[in-house]
Amino acid sequence: xLTYIARRVLYSIPVLFFSTFFSFLFVSYxxxxxxxxxxxxxxxxxxxxxxxxxxxxxxxxxVRYFYWVEAIFTDKLGKSLITLKPIWPDITRTMGHTAxxxxxxxxxxxxxxxxxxxxxxxxxxxxxxxxxxxxxxxGFAMPVFWLAxxxxxxxxxxxxxxxxxxxxxxxxxxxxxxxxxxVDRLQHLVLPVIxxxxxxxxxxxRYMRASMLDVINSDYVRTARAKxxxxxxxxxxxxxxxxxxxxxxxxxxxxxxxxxxxIVTETVFTLDGMGHYxxxxxxxxxxxxxxxxxxxxAVIIILFNLIADIAYGFLDxxxxxx
Amino acid sequence: xxxxxxPDGSSGLVPTAPTVAGGxxxxxxxxxxxxxxxxxxxxxxxxAGLELKVRSQWSYARMRFxxxxxxxxxxxxxxxxxxxxxxxxxxxxxxxAAIDLNNILHPPTTVDKHYFGTDGIGADEFSRVIYGIxxxxxxxxxxxxxxxxxxxxxxxxxxxxxxxxxNLLMRITxxxxxxxxxxxxxxxxxLLGGGSQWTISIILAAFxxxxxxxxxxxxxLSLREKExxxxxxxxxxxxxxxxxxxxxxxxxxxxxxxxxLAVGTAxxxxxxxxxxGFGIQPPTASLGALVANGQNYPVQWWLTIFPGLLIVLIVLCVNxxxxxxxxxxxxxxxxxxx
Amino acid sequence: MPxxxxxIKDLVVEFRTEDGVVHAVDGVSYDLFPGEILGxxxxxxxxxxxxxxxxxxxIPMPPGRIASGTAMFKGRDLLRLKKxxxxxxxxxxxxxxxxxxxxxxxxxxxxxxxxxxxxxxxYPDKKDDEVKQRIIELLRLVxxxxxxxxxxxxxxxxxxxMRQRAMIAMGIANSPSLLIADEPTTALxxxxxxxxxxxxxxxxxxxxxxxxxxxxxxxxxxxxCDRVLVMYAGHIVESGTVExxxxxxxxxxxxxxxxxxxxxxxxxxxLEPITGAPPSLINLPPGCPFHPRCFLARERCRQExxxxxxxxxxxxxxxxxxxxxxxxxxxxxxxxxA
Numbered sequence: 001x002l003t004y005i006a007r008r009v010l011y012s013i014p015v016l017f018f019s020t021f022f023s024f025l026f027v028s029y030x031x032x033x034x035x036x037x038x039x040x041x042x043x044x045x046x047x048x049x050x051x052x053x054x055x056x057x058x059x060x061x062x063v064r065y066f067y068w069v070e071a072i073f074t075d076k077l078g079k080s081l082i083t084l085k086p087i088w089p090d091i092t093r094t095m096g097h098t099a100x101x102x103x104x105x106x107x108x109x110x111x112x113x114x115x116x117x118x119x120x121x122x123x124x125x126x127x128x129x130x131x132x133x134x135x136x137x138x139g140f141a142m143p144v145f146w147l148a149x150x151x152x153x154x155x156x157x158x159x160x161x162x163x164x165x166x167x168x169x170x171x172x173x174x175x176x177x178x179x180x181x182x183v184d185r186l187q188h189l190v191l192p193v194i195x196x197x198x199x200x201x202x203x204x205x206r207y208m209r210a211s212m213l214d215v216i217n218s219d220y221v222r223t224a225r226a227k228x229x230x231x232x233x234x235x236x237x238x239x240x241x242x243x244x245x246x247x248x249x250x251x252x253x254x255x256x257x258x259x260x261x262x263i264v265t266e267t268v269f270t271l272d273g274m275g276h277y278x279x280x281x282x283x284x285x286x287x288x289x290x291x292x293x294x295x296x297x298a299v300i301i302i303l304f305n306l307i308a309d310i311a312y313g314f315l316d317x318x319x320x321x322x
Numbered sequence: 323x324x325x326x327x328x329p330d331g332s333s334g335l336v337p338t339a340p341t342v343a344g345g346x347x348x349x350x351x352x353x354x355x356x357x358x359x360x361x362x363x364x365x366x367x368x369x370a371g372l373e374l375k376v377r378s379q380w381s382y383a384r385m386r387f388x389x390x391x392x393x394x395x396x397x398x399x400x401x402x403x404x405x406x407x408x409x410x411x412x413x414x415x416x417x418x419a420a421i422d423l424n425n426i427l428h429p430p431t432t433v434d435k436h437y438f439g440t441d442g443i444g445a446d447e448f449s450r451v452i453y454g455i456x457x458x459x460x461x462x463x464x465x466x467x468x469x470x471x472x473x474x475x476x477x478x479x480x481x482x483x484x485x486x487x488x489n490l491l492m493r494i495t496x497x498x499x500x501x502x503x504x505x506x507x508x509x510x511x512x513l514l515g516g517g518s519q520w521t522i523s524i525i526l527a528a529f530x531x532x533x534x535x536x537x538x539x540x541x542x543l544s545l546r547e548k549e550x551x552x553x554x555x556x557x558x559x560x561x562x563x564x565x566x567x568x569x570x571x572x573x574x575x576x577x578x579x580x581x582x583l584a585v586g587t588a589x590x591x592x593x594x595x596x597x598x599g600f601g602i603q604p605p606t607a608s609l610g611a612l613v614a615n616g617q618n619y620p621v622q623w624w625l626t627i628f629p630g631l632l633i634v635l636i637v638l639c640v641n642x643x644x645x646x647x648x649x650x651x652x653x654x655x656x657x658x659x660x
Numbered sequence: 661m662p663x664x665x666x667x668i669k670d671l672v673v674e675f676r677t678e679d680g681v682v683h684a685v686d687g688v689s690y691d692l693f694p695g696e697i698l699g700x701x702x703x704x705x706x707x708x709x710x711x712x713x714x715x716x717x718x719i720p721m722p723p724g725r726i727a728s729g730t731a732m733f734k735g736r737d738l739l740r741l742k743k744x745x746x747x748x749x750x751x752x753x754x755x756x757x758x759x760x761x762x763x764x765x766x767x768x769x770x771x772x773x774x775x776x777x778x779x780x781x782x783y784p785d786k787k788d789d790e791v792k793q794r795i796i797e798l799l800r801l802v803x804x805x806x807x808x809x810x811x812x813x814x815x816x817x818x819x820x821x822m823r824q825r826a827m828i829a830m831g832i833a834n835s836p837s838l839l840i841a842d843e844p845t846t847a848l849x850x851x852x853x854x855x856x857x858x859x860x861x862x863x864x865x866x867x868x869x870x871x872x873x874x875x876x877x878x879x880x881x882x883x884x885c886d887r888v889l890v891m892y893a894g895h896i897v898e899s900g901t902v903e904x905x906x907x908x909x910x911x912x913x914x915x916x917x918x919x920x921x922x923x924x925x926x927x928x929x930x931l932e933p934i935t936g937a938p939p940s941l942i943n944l945p946p947g948c949p950f951h952p953r954c955f956l957a958r959e960r961c962r963q964e965x966x967x968x969x970x971x972x973x974x975x976x977x978x979x980x981x982x983x984x985x986x987x988x989x990x991x992x993x994x995x996x997x998a
Contacts, residue, residue: 019501027509141637143590145597146613146630153620160621217720219763226718226758227751227778227830238766245768253499260504264594268617278505279598282512290509297502317814318767389678 001313008309012302019302023294024065027287068291087292090277095296098266098273100185102258105193109200110251116201117208118243121216122235132205139202144261148195148268155191167191170270192265199261200254207250211243218242245315252308259297386650393646399639403632407455414449419605421445427622439624441615451629453607458589458636461523461602465588468527470581473534474573480535481542482569492539495532503529504594512600519602522595526588534580541573575651582647586640593633609633664691665870666715666838671729671739673707673714680942684710686894686949688729689968694837697864697871699885699902701878701917705938707894708874712840714739716756717746733838752782755831759843761823765815771826772811775799778833798829801866802859821852825859832867839869845880857884878921882906890914893939893949896968900976910971910978910986912954948981956982 051057056067120129152169159169167190168174174184215221216239224234263275270276274293281289313319387393406413415435422444430439430447438447480491510525546569554568595601596610604611609629616625673685685707692698700708713719715731715738731738733754738746750756758764766774775795779786792811799807802825804818815823824844831839841860845853861884864871873884881888881902888905890898890913898911909915916934936953939945945952951961960981968979972987980986 015497019497022497023501023506023509137638137641138634140641141586141634143593143597143610143613143630143633145594145610146626146633149613149617149626150630153623153626156620157623219758219760220766222718223758223764223827223830224766224777225750226716226756228747228749228781229751229777230747230781237769241768242766256499256502257504259502260594263504263508264598267598279508282508282600285512294502294505294509297505301502316768318816 004313004319005310008306012306016298016302019298020069020291020295021065023298024068024291025061027290027294028061028064068288072295087289090289091274091292091296094272094274094277097271098259098262098275101189101192101196101265101271101273102262104189105196106200106251106254106258108193109197109204113201113204114208114244114247116205118212118240120205120209121212121243124213129209136202136206139198142198144195144199145264145268147198148192148265151191151195152268171272188269188271192269192271195265195268196258196261200258203250203254204247207247208243211246212239215239215243241315245312248308248311248315252304255301255304259300383650387646390646390649392642393649396639396642396646399635400643403455403636403639404459406452407459410452410456414446414452416446416449419445420449427619429622430624438628439622441622441625442619447612447625447628450607450612451609451632454609454612454629455632455636457519457602457607458592458609458633461519461526461592462585462589462636462640464520464523465526465530466581466584468524469530469584470534470577472527473531474538474577476531477535477538477540478542478570478573481539482546484543484546488539491535495535498529498532499536504591507591507595508598508600511595519606519608522592522601523588526591530584530588533584534577537576537580538573541576542569545569545572578651579644579648582640582644586637586644589633589640590637662693665694665733666692667730667732668711668715669730669732671711671714671731672727673710673719674725674727675723676725677723677942682941683894683944684724684941685714686944688891688894688896690889690896690899692838692870692872694870695868696886697873697884699881699888700872700874700891701876701881701888702891703876703938705893705941706891708891709842711891712756712842712872712874715840716750716754717741717743718756748782751778751831751836752834753836754838754840755834755836757824757827757831757839757841757844760847761820761827762815762847764827765823767815770812770814771818772813774815775826775830775833778830782834794833795829798833799826802826802829802863803855804829819852820848821855824848824852824856828856828859828863832863832869835867836869838872839864839867840872840874842874843876844873846875846877853880860884878917890917893941893944895949895965895979897950897979898977899968900971900974904974904976908987910976910983911980912956912986913950915986916953916955948979956980956985958982 056064059067116132120132123129155167155169168184168188169191171188173181173188216235221234221238224238225231229237259275262273263278265271266273266276267279274296278290278293281293422440424444426440426442426444428436428440428444430437436446436448438451441447441450476491476495480488507525507529511522592601592608593610593613596608597614599614601610602608609632612629613626613633616622616627616629619625668691669689671685671688672683675682675684684705688707688711690698700711702708710719714726715733717738719726726739729739733749736745738749738754741749765771772792772795775798776788776791779791779794796807796811799810804810804822804825810818810822815826818826828841828844831841844860845856848856857880860871860873863869873880875881885902887901888899889896890905890911892913898905898909898914900910905914906918909918913934916932919932920934922931934953939949939952945962946965947963948954948957948961948966951957954961958981964981966979966981968977969983970976971978971983
């Protein structure tokens with residue numbers, strides 16, 4: 001088991017290296033920091049030279065990559081070339097906000113999605129099953145940004161009409177501090193969470209349903225029944241555990257989609273999160289900020305894949321003996 | 323991303339369809355029922371020993387497809403919607419950029435055929451949506467076709483020849499699948515300068531082929547060792563012949579299904595990119611851009627609802643059709659309807 | 661004549677499919693006596709498995725349906741038992757061993773746990789330790805080496821033959837009076853087959869359970885069984901002791917089956933398969949189900965379904981209008997039997 005984990009970890013490192021390397025190459029090519037630095041009106045000639053020297057902007061790309069890697073550890077991701085602000089505090093702050101959003105949305109989606117999936121499978125072809133199947137199809141077809149926008153407009157209109165604010169439609173907080181702050185934050189997060197929840201929920205419920213159906217019809221479940229095991233125990237002990245195995249992989253793969261969804265959701269609701277930060281950085285062509293975002297997301301995704309691999313190893317004994 | 327071959331040779335259940343862009347996943351069953359497709363010339367059914375009328379593979383598939391009500395509904399819907407898009411010049415009452423400053427922000431009405439209302443510069447929303455549909459159609463089909471072809475080739479080569487080539491190709495697809503799709507796409511389109519519909523399409527296709535490559539590779543891997551391939555080899559068939567005549571037909575099913583679903587995902591992704599401003603730029607129409615425009619006028623709900631609704635309808639129909647195709651093309655699914 | 665432990669009368673099992681109603685078992689009656697091994701032989705689709713699955717209520721009931729019939733076991737009709745009662749019988753008084761040991765064991769639970777479940781389900785008060793010891797004993801009985809270590813292992817760590825032995829151990833764990841083995845060796849290599857059959861014989865001898873052995877392999881029937889039923893298209897076409905049937909088969913289908921086997925002694929010019937194709941269970945021909953392929957077929961066969969009737973006034977029965985014409989005809993294997 002330990003070798004399995006170790007191998008997985010070891011494998012992640014070159015993946016991380018390559019993905020950041022190619023991203024860096026690409027971003028540097030597309031938004032040449034030297035060019036953008038030179039065209040930055042706020043920089044005096046002196047500062048410009050200093051900047052070029054510090055960030056080695058005059059060296060070839062490959063070399064710059066390794067300086068950048070170094071800067072990750074020594075200089076905490078360095079500074080933005082455009083605003084000259086350090087990147088680290090921005091990244092950590094926005095990461096925290098995005099994390100709140102994603103964790104709440106995904107947890108709800110997993111729990112409720114799995115439950116619905118299980119029940120849909122057990123009561124296949126029932127009204128419940130058909131309704132939720134239809135809802136899932138709708139969920140898959142819905143653009144995240146549109147859902148976000150629709151919710152936003154809906155509640156803006158509610159406010160305009162009845163002057164009652166149930167939930168907020170933009171920003172992270174209106175109340176500065178104190179005890180009401182948490183509630184206020186939740187109120188601001190409701191709509192974004194719903195947005196992200198919908199699509200993830202459709203995913204988990206469908207996958208769980210498919211997995212359950214697959215397992216329910218398998219031979220070993222028939223064996224369990226032939227032994228006289230009570231149906232409920234058959235489901236709990238034999239079906240559920242096996243059906244859950246593919247879901248871990250689904251959950252891991254979903255993190256990419258979640259982060260993408262976060263980008264869009266944060267933009268619509270003007271939340272101070274990583275996605276919004278990224279879009280702004282892109283708009284300004286800020287190389288290092290863009291790279292910082294890509295690095296962080298790559299790490300998160302690779303980490304999640306790792307966790308999923310390990311979890312899979314725990315759940316499925318066949319894999320451990322690879 | 324993680325694909326397991328168990329010690330007993332069976333393959334692990336891994337969703338091969340990635341989550342792409344804007345949190346938009348592909349419909350699940352494309353992954354979990356790892357549909358191997360059809361054996362050429364063999365008619366398998368669940369109840370062994372049943373002898374059915376001998377039909378050609380395709381007519382049987384067609385029959386199954388049309389039995390699927392939702393799929394047929396989806397097909398009809400697509401014909402109507404895409405038809406409107408293709409014949410946009412005839413269907414749309416106004417041109418995309420026709421400005422009418424006397425008539426701005428008009429709610430939907432039948433007067434002057436402004437079915438979807440007008441926007442901030444008086445342009446007819448209905449016409450803009452129709453042109454947007456056409457763009458979506460072009461992008462979706464292009465991406466699906468190109469990524470399918472490329473994915474098929476890569477997957478076939480990787481799966482058939484195995485070894486180092488397979489390893490290398492799979493690491494590349496792994497890499498692409500591991501990266502945050504929307505983020506990379508955004509970075510690419512933003513920094514390279516989006517704008518052209520075809521640039522966006524090519525960029526999207528460059529991402530989507532990986533999913534199909536994985537599926538095709540899976541099919542090749544599993545069929546490579548099968549008896550009839552060995553039999554073909556024994557009778558002197560060369561590699562190319564085996565690949566084309568024996569294994570490839572089995573990949574068509576999953577490729578068609580994945581390709582169809584990819585149309586929907588491509589449309590959603592392009593819409594997200596355009597919505598954020600990094601996708602297709604005006605004057606080319608894009609449903610995503612129309613929604614973004616609507617964001618500026620929260621009171622004039624028709625500017626946001628209609629373009630987005632069309633996206634939903636298109637993708638819904640595509641998914642229904644894809645689902646129906648999957649049912650029709652995979653005879654090994656033991657789904658007995660009540 | 662001892663009392664039969666199992667008495668099935670007029671069992672009819674149907675399946676509703678997209679193409680029509682499949683009569684998998686069409687009026688089957690037979691008795692099983694304590695301590696004997698009854699073989700049921702037939703092709704895929706003959707209904708041999710379904711008839712036994714029906715006894716334990718293991719047929720998926722939405723598409724499947726027990727249309728009529730009774731199955732008296734120890735004074736109770738298994739087909740009419742309530743779910744709760746049936747559950748008590750399963751794995752306890754009536755146990756089943758399935759065909760494919762690879763898929764018939766839960767991959768994520770240890771073998772010991774699964775075998776233990778067989779006991780704990782019916783005797784929940786037994787101590788864990790006691791159960792474990794019993795399982796280890798059983799594993800030893802069926803010839804699994806190092807049962808103490810094997811107890812904690814997972815199914816994928818067992819070889820195919822060992823898995824099947826474990827399945828057999830699981831079946832006899834509660835000393836059932838009736839053991840049903842559904843093609844227990846079909847999925848195994850020939851050499852392993854022999855070993856597993858050996859185990860089955862030994863187990864049956866020790867427990868004296870009445871055993872139903874389902875197979876398509878006449879060789880296994882000859883080696884293992886006391887009596888045998890030959891099934892075709894959901895009907896029993898011939899039944900009798902193994903000697904009687906092998907010495908002088910009285911049904912054209914049985915003869916056809918034997919003729920299509922190669923004789924290992926002496927020379928043989930041609931193998932003789934049975935002409936025609938397996939029947940469609942949805943559109944069974946009128947009259948005798950075998951008549952389209954039968955060398956004895958006459959007009960009467962097309963119109964009347966022959967009942968199972970005694971031949972030579974003995975326990976040997978055949979469902980053929982013209983079975984007398986087969987009297988005196990020796991089978992390929994008659995020397996072997998005599």
